[in-house]
Amino acid sequence: MADFSLRLIILFVVCVLVAIAVVAGRMLVARRRQQALAAEPLVFTLSDKHEHEHLVRILAFSSEDCRQCHTLQQPALERLLKQSGDKIEVVHIDAVxxxxxxxxxxxxxxxxxxxxxxxxxxxxxxxxxxxxxxLQEQVNAILGLAIS
Structure with missing residues (x-):
């Protein structure tokens, strides 16, 4: 019985430590997201194509060896451009x-x-x-703000 109790206590301690790690990770991500949203505006030089247009821009950070970037994110961005291409510009950025x-x-x-x-x-x-x-919902929220 003592062996069972010890195992139960160890399991409980491990669960508490995992819960603490998860909460700490979520807090870190939330804090980093808030810092990113508070960043200074990014100024773009206007190309001839978009000289008089106000575009919603999506910065797509990826790397050469990122499988998810190329097999999931890139196709999602391409679908988004097909849906609202004239109002959106995707800027691909090599995070490395x-x-x-x-x-x-x-x-x-x-x-x-x-x-x-x-x-x-x-x-x-x-x-x-x-x-x-x-992404479409996020873009629509911005375009809704711009229209108002």
């Missing part, structure tokens, strides 16, 4: 070489997408894969 932007937006993992409004302010940060529907 662009340390300035990965630090500015507190990129924790790839893929990461940052949805910027027409003024360059971050409105959403998605760590990990973000599906087309989620």
């Amino acid at each position: 070489t662009r340390h300035d932007l990965t630090e500015r937006y507190k990129v924790l993992t790839v893929p990461t997408t940052v949805v910027l409004d027409t003024e360059g302010n971050a409105h959403a940060v998605n760590y990990g894969f973000a599906n087309t529907q989620k």
Whole structure:
């Protein structure tokens, strides 16, 4: 019986430690997301194609060896562009070489997408894969704000 009690106590302690680690991880991600959303607006130089347009821009952070970036995130972004292409621009960023932007937006993992409004302010940060529907909702929220 004592052996069973000891195992039960060890199991309880392990569960508590795992719960603490999960809560701490979520708090870290939430804090990093808040810091990213508070970043200074990103100023883009206008290309000829979009000289007079105000676009919602999505910064798509990836790396050359990121399988999820190429098999999941890229197709989701392509679907989003087909749905609302004239109002959206996707800017692909190599997270390995662009340390300035990965630090500015507190990129924790790839893929990461940052949805910027027409003024360059971050409105959403998605760590990990973000599906087309989620990105479309984030873009629509910005476009709804711009229309009002």
